[in-house]
Structures are given as C-alpha cells and as structure tokens.
Amino acid sequence: MTIKRLLVANRAEIASRVFRTCRSLGIETVAIHADADAALPYVREADAAVRLPGNAPSETYLRIDLVLDAARGSGADAIHPGYGFLSENADFARAVIDAGLTWIGPTPESIEAMGSKIRAKEIMKAAGVPVLEAPAEPTEADLPLLVKASAGGGGRGMRVVRRLEDLPGEVAKAEAEALSAFGDGTVFVEPYVERGRHVEVQVVDSVVYGERDCSLQRRHQKVVEEAPAPNLPDEVRTALHEAARQAAEAVEYRGAGTVEFLYDPATERFFFLEMNTRLQVEHPVTELVHDVDLVLLQVASAEATWFMGWSDPPQGHAIEVRLYAEDPAADYQPQSGTLTTFEIPLEDGVRVDAGFESGSEVSTHYDAMLAKVIAHAPTRQAAARKLAGVLSRARIHGLVTNRDQLVAILRDPAFLRGDVSTDFLDGFETGLRPSSATDGAAVAAAIALAERAKEARTVQRGIPVAWRNVVSQPQRAVFEEAEVEWYGAYAVDGHTVVSAGSESVTLETDGVRTTYAITVNGRDVDVDSSRGHVHLTRVPRFVDPAEQVASGSLLAPMPGTVVSVAVETGQEVEAGQQVLVLEAMKMQHPVLSPYAGTVTEIDAKPGAQVAAGEVLAVVEEA
Structure with missing residues (x-):
C-alpha cells in the first residue's frame, strides 16, 4: 500500500x-x-x-x-x-x-506484549534475555529499590526507595503519577543499580542499528544521549546487539523499536529494562552515525508486506542534548511562558530538531523539552566540543533553560573520559556563570539602557548620555541581580566603554574587549556574549502596593493544577511539610512549608487552575 x-x-x-x-x-x-x-x-x-x-x-x-x-x-x-x-x-x-x-508502527500484539513492563520481562526471560529479578518481599538487604510504572516511561511514576519504611508512600506517589500520565496506575519494584549505565539498542524489524548510551538523566529522564556507547567492551556490545535481536524476534517485531538495557560496568553484566515499541526521542544520534532515516524505514516497513534492512558500521560519533525549559538550580523546576528569543546556530555537523521558535508560548500542559541539539563529528571529543560551542552561542531568552548545565556537562573532564552513569548528575554543578560574567553583563546592560533613554528623548538630543551639569550623584541602574553606578559614560567599575548602542555595547576589561548584545523586553534584560548568557531583571523605582503579598505566602512556582491539599486552616505544620501538590508539565510538584508555623489561609482547592506567583496558602511562622 x-x-x-x-x-x-x-x-x-x-x-x-x-x-x-x-x-x-x-x-x-x-x-x-x-x-x-x-x-x-x-x-x-x-x-x-x-x-x-x-x-x-x-x-x-x-x-x-x-x-x-x-x-x-x-x-x-x-x-x-x-x-x-x-x-x-x-x-x-x-x-x-x-x-x-x-x-x-509495530503490530498491536507486539505493543501489547511489551506495553506492560511486568509481562515484557516474563517474555524476555523465556527468550533467554537477562532480566532484573524483583524481590517478592523486599528486605533491608535489597535496598535501594526502584518503583516503576508498568505502562509508559519518561521517568513518570518512577521513585527510588532507600528505606523500607518509605516504600508504601513512594509506591502510592508512583501510582498517582502513573495514573495521571498514562491512565494506568500499575507499578512494580525492582533492584536499583546505583552506578549503572542505560544502554539501548535500536532495531528495525529484527535488524540492529547499533546502540546508544542514555545514562545522563535527571528525574529518570534522559538529558544527554550518544552513539556509539563509549567505553563499552566489544564482547558486551556484541552480546547487547544479539539480546536485542532475540527480543525483537520473540514478539515478531515490525518497524522501529528500541530495546533498553541496564549495564553494570563493575560486573560487565546487563539486564533487560523494557522495549519501546516506537521511535525514540534520541533516534537522531543513530541516524547520524549510521547514515539512515529511521522514519523512512518506518514508512517502508508499513508500506511493504515484508522489509529487508541492513546496518552499516557506525561512522564517527554523535551526541544529542535535550534542551528543556527548566531551572536546574531549583531542582529542575519546569518553566512556562513566552520564549521571546530562540536562535541556535546551524553549523556543519549540527542538527536541531525543535518544536518552538522565537515568540512561541511554552505551556504547562506538556513536556518541557524545547528542542534536541545534535552534533556529529569523527570523534567523541570533537562532537562534544562542537556541541558545547553551538549551545554557548545560542540566544535563548524569556525562559530559564538547562542550556548552561548542558554546556558544563559537555566540557566536564569525567564526561569527556566517558565516565558516565545514571547518577552522573547527582550533585553536578548547574553550570551557573561566575559573578564576573554577570558584572560585565550588568555594566553593558546599564549602558545600553542609558542609550535607549537617549534615543527616546524628544528634546535635548545632543546632550551626551549620563551627562550632568552638576555632578551631585552617580548614574544608577538597579537590577535584581546587580547594581551599577557610574559617573560619565566612559569608565564603569573598571570597564572602559569602547562603543555603545541600545542593542550592542563593547567593553574593555583588563585589556580584553568583549562585545555584548542586549535585548530589552519590559523589565527583562538579556545579555549575550562570548562569556555566555546573563538574564537581568530591572527593579522599578516605585513598587505597586497591590503586588505585595503577605509574609509566609506560599506562591505557585509555575502555572498548573492543584492535585491535592494536605492541610487545613489552623493546622500546625513543620518546616518542609507538604502543604499541597501542584501538577504541571506531566509532573507532580509538592509545595512545602518554608518553616514551622500555623496555616492561616488556604486559597487553592483540588482541581483549581493557578497562575505562576499566585498565593496558594499562608503559613504564619511560629
């Protein structure tokens, strides 16, 4: 057909x-x-x-x-x-x-067989594919454990348990998340391998198209993927490919699919995790190293009564990063709003699969991924360097993203050695810029704002920027992140202004010149340079009393839906105690009391839609 x-x-x-x-x-x-x-x-x-x-x-x-x-x-x-x-x-x-x-896609029967992770493990075990055995009655010796949703994926309905007494509560939370995300609250428990690697094999029908390493994850969701998998012994690679082929044949698989394994480098053993009966988010790295279009193969498999594919050896190395609208410094809190600027340089060997553009609205209803950026090069180090450079030069304004963290990962010595595991990001620095970068950006922003004010003049256009006939006090620009003061427009806090405009300012600092591009959008000021991106927020000279909130107010961190309220008015709470749960971007986010005290006000009910910054409850400190 x-x-x-x-x-x-x-x-x-x-x-x-x-x-x-x-x-x-x-x-x-x-x-x-x-x-x-x-x-x-x-x-x-x-x-x-x-x-x-x-x-x-x-x-x-x-x-x-x-x-x-x-x-x-x-x-x-x-x-x-x-x-x-x-x-x-x-x-x-x-x-x-x-x-x-x-x-x-594959047949409904194949989807059904692999759709339940519990049943899938039974089928794989019968086919001779190694699986992780879940304990019937967990004990302290089995810790840590992993609670997983039987249906779906993407880290939703997945919880790590390190104390037996926490197991019932974590199972309940996982069930709620799984039911919300997939319509099926079934979960199961399996051993959790602390420093394992997530390695998956791409198949089309039963033809293997190499493997990918997807170990770098946060909240059990992938952040960086690459092909081929680094530092993988050849005998393990061959065994993984063979196990994936056996898995596909066990369910008479048709079309593109991915067999996921947990690999333990300490023992060089691997275990079947699940089979994704669809195209994977990270499929571009396989396409680039194998010079293949997996969507085209999906169409060919669907159109033909039979499909004969083949796989050539991988050429070079490809690395993909997922660019998310989220704040790594705030426990990866999803962000929503207008993406005012979204420009990623397209260079040789770089591919961008994006769902958004400048001016797009990022809602709270769906996943927070903005784009996938992929680099292909002859070597792994070259691919990482190329990708880090492209990301650092991207202009992304309006929302906080994980871009700086991605650049830090790609330049991290441990990552470049191929020392990757599923716990790589635990405690990893968020990639925040040093204060020196913020200082230069703030000075450039202050000068650009002064130039904007000059352009907006209707009279006295010939008077220089920042000029005063009686120098009684300095010029001042106040941002939430920094404050800049200066006399005149040629030297500011050790920075000499070489050239200035409302959108571009060049500063010389310690003999080094840097040009900053400045974008102003209301109170938001975005500064891009070779030192990276810095976002500044202008502080208004006067504060609207109507915008002030009472002390102890718990504000919605993002737009979303109130799932549950755990307290009542008049109830005493402890510091860190859950007050309510908010759902946004397919994830549940607990809102906690900042200190011990008494709940004096509850302004949200289950099912209510709330906006970012809206007062949800008030806790009076003890």
Missing part, C-alpha cells in the same frame, strides 16, 4: 521531524493541535491541520476518537504516532487498522 497523506498523532518537534521525511517522500501531511499549540511551527509546516478543542492531553492528544475523526476529515490514509501520548497504545493501533488506515 502506498501512503499518500499521513497524519501525525502528536505535536511539536516530533511532528516536524516526521513531516520532514514525508516531504522528501512526496507524502502530504496533516497536523493535529490542541488550543495551546495552535501557533507552534509544526502546525504551519503541515499541508493541513485539525484543531482538537481544549488543552489537557486527556481531552486532546489522548482522544482516540478525535484523532481518527481528524484523519477521516482531512483525507489521511496513514497515521504516525510519534512518541508519548498514544504511541504505545495497542487499542489505538487496532482502531487505526480497523478504520482502514495504515498504521506506522
């Missing part, structure tokens, strides 16, 4: 990625979008787009009936599920096939 028009039952960068291959094949494309995604680039890129009213995944991208109606209404004859949402839903695959459409 030849596909003529394909609908992608997904959003953002994966939809754009599939559309790119479709255009090369001459296949027309259809996008579906929730209201929050209407202005994202992928909607414009498609030949046709269908609105799914609402925003929550449960009322949009997870609605099988609406997705099928969109396919019928747009004339699509095939559906690609992308990843996440319905991509590993056997009922959805059956519904697509029953509707007479071509399903771009």
Whole structure:
C-alpha cells in the first residue's frame, strides 16, 4: 500500500521531524493541535491541520476518537504516532487498522506484549534475555529499590526507595503519577543499580542499528544521549546487539523499536529494562552515525508486506542534548511562558530538531523539552566540543533553560573520559556563570539602557548620555541581580566603554574587549556574549502596593493544577511539610512549608487552575 497523506498523532518537534521525511517522500501531511499549540511551527509546516478543542492531553492528544475523526476529515490514509501520548497504545493501533488506515508502527500484539513492563520481562526471560529479578518481599538487604510504572516511561511514576519504611508512600506517589500520565496506575519494584549505565539498542524489524548510551538523566529522564556507547567492551556490545535481536524476534517485531538495557560496568553484566515499541526521542544520534532515516524505514516497513534492512558500521560519533525549559538550580523546576528569543546556530555537523521558535508560548500542559541539539563529528571529543560551542552561542531568552548545565556537562573532564552513569548528575554543578560574567553583563546592560533613554528623548538630543551639569550623584541602574553606578559614560567599575548602542555595547576589561548584545523586553534584560548568557531583571523605582503579598505566602512556582491539599486552616505544620501538590508539565510538584508555623489561609482547592506567583496558602511562622 502506498501512503499518500499521513497524519501525525502528536505535536511539536516530533511532528516536524516526521513531516520532514514525508516531504522528501512526496507524502502530504496533516497536523493535529490542541488550543495551546495552535501557533507552534509544526502546525504551519503541515499541508493541513485539525484543531482538537481544549488543552489537557486527556481531552486532546489522548482522544482516540478525535484523532481518527481528524484523519477521516482531512483525507489521511496513514497515521504516525510519534512518541508519548498514544504511541504505545495497542487499542489505538487496532482502531487505526480497523478504520482502514495504515498504521506506522509495530503490530498491536507486539505493543501489547511489551506495553506492560511486568509481562515484557516474563517474555524476555523465556527468550533467554537477562532480566532484573524483583524481590517478592523486599528486605533491608535489597535496598535501594526502584518503583516503576508498568505502562509508559519518561521517568513518570518512577521513585527510588532507600528505606523500607518509605516504600508504601513512594509506591502510592508512583501510582498517582502513573495514573495521571498514562491512565494506568500499575507499578512494580525492582533492584536499583546505583552506578549503572542505560544502554539501548535500536532495531528495525529484527535488524540492529547499533546502540546508544542514555545514562545522563535527571528525574529518570534522559538529558544527554550518544552513539556509539563509549567505553563499552566489544564482547558486551556484541552480546547487547544479539539480546536485542532475540527480543525483537520473540514478539515478531515490525518497524522501529528500541530495546533498553541496564549495564553494570563493575560486573560487565546487563539486564533487560523494557522495549519501546516506537521511535525514540534520541533516534537522531543513530541516524547520524549510521547514515539512515529511521522514519523512512518506518514508512517502508508499513508500506511493504515484508522489509529487508541492513546496518552499516557506525561512522564517527554523535551526541544529542535535550534542551528543556527548566531551572536546574531549583531542582529542575519546569518553566512556562513566552520564549521571546530562540536562535541556535546551524553549523556543519549540527542538527536541531525543535518544536518552538522565537515568540512561541511554552505551556504547562506538556513536556518541557524545547528542542534536541545534535552534533556529529569523527570523534567523541570533537562532537562534544562542537556541541558545547553551538549551545554557548545560542540566544535563548524569556525562559530559564538547562542550556548552561548542558554546556558544563559537555566540557566536564569525567564526561569527556566517558565516565558516565545514571547518577552522573547527582550533585553536578548547574553550570551557573561566575559573578564576573554577570558584572560585565550588568555594566553593558546599564549602558545600553542609558542609550535607549537617549534615543527616546524628544528634546535635548545632543546632550551626551549620563551627562550632568552638576555632578551631585552617580548614574544608577538597579537590577535584581546587580547594581551599577557610574559617573560619565566612559569608565564603569573598571570597564572602559569602547562603543555603545541600545542593542550592542563593547567593553574593555583588563585589556580584553568583549562585545555584548542586549535585548530589552519590559523589565527583562538579556545579555549575550562570548562569556555566555546573563538574564537581568530591572527593579522599578516605585513598587505597586497591590503586588505585595503577605509574609509566609506560599506562591505557585509555575502555572498548573492543584492535585491535592494536605492541610487545613489552623493546622500546625513543620518546616518542609507538604502543604499541597501542584501538577504541571506531566509532573507532580509538592509545595512545602518554608518553616514551622500555623496555616492561616488556604486559597487553592483540588482541581483549581493557578497562575505562576499566585498565593496558594499562608503559613504564619511560629
């Protein structure tokens, strides 16, 4: 069957990625979008787009009936599920096939067999693939343990348990997260390998396309992926490939899939974790080192009654980083709002798969990933250096991201040695810029703001910036992060102003010249230079009393939905005690009391939608 028009039952960068291959094949494309995604680039890129009213995944991208109606209404004859949402839903695959459409993915039976991690382990064990045995009755000797959701992935519904008394509570939390994210609250427990490596093997049908190392994770979600896996003994590599081939054959697998393993370098043993019956987020690194288009192979496998593929040896090394709208310094708290500037340099050997652009709104309804940035080079060190350079030169304004942390990882000596593990980021520095970088940026920002004020003058345009006929006090620019004072416009705190404009300022510091690009958006001032990006917030001269909040107010850290409230008005609480739980970007975030005291006010109820900065409760300190 030849596909003529394909609908992608997904959003953002994966939809754009599939559309790119479709255009090369001459296949027309259809996008579906929730209201929050209407202005994202992928909607414009498609030949046709269908609105799914609402925003929550449960009322949009997870609605099988609406997705099928969109396919019928747009004339699509095939559906690609992308990843996440319905991509590993056997009922959805059956519904697509029953509707007479071509399903771009494995058979519903394969999805079903691998959809439950519990059943998948049983099948793999029978096929001779090594698995981690979960203890029936855990004891202290079994610690630490890992609670995992049986359905889905992405780190949701996953908790590490280090004390037996914490197990029931962590199981309950994992069940709640899994139910919210996947509609299935089933969880299981297995041993947790502290310094293991996450190594996965790409298959198409039962043909192996090498392996990837995805060990660098936070909250059990991948951050950096690469191919081939570094420092992997050849005999282990060969055994992993063979185990993945056996796994695919055990379920008569069709199309692209990934077999994930936990590798223990200390013993050189590996264990089956799960099989993802779909395209992986990190598939670009495999494509670059094997010179293959995995989406094209998915389409070929779906169109043909049989598929004969082959895999050439990997060429060079590829590293991918996931650029998230999150704050690593605040426990990776997701960020939402307007991405005012989003520019990543495109250079030889660099690939950017992005779901957003300058001006895009990042909502709280979906995952916080903005883009994947991938570098391919002859060696691992060259790929890391190239990728770090591109990220450091990117201009990203409006939201806090993990960009600086990614650059720090790529330049870290341990990472460059290939000393990676799933606990690599535990205690890792967030990559925050040194104060000297902030000082220079603040001076440049202050000069640029003065130049902006000059350009806005309607009278006395010829008077120099910062000039006073009676020098009674210095000029002053006050930011939340720094304060700058100066007399005249040529020397500021040891920085000499070489040239100045409202958007660009060059300073000479200790004989070294640096040019800063300044972008002003209301109170927000973003400064980019070779020293990196610095965000500054202007402090208004006068404060609006209406914007002040009472002492002890617990504010919503981001827009989201209140899941539960754990206290009552008048109740005494301890420092760090959970007051309520907020859900945003598919994750649950506890809001804790900052100190011991009494709850004097509760302004939020379960199910309520709250905005960032909104008062949720007030705790009066004891």
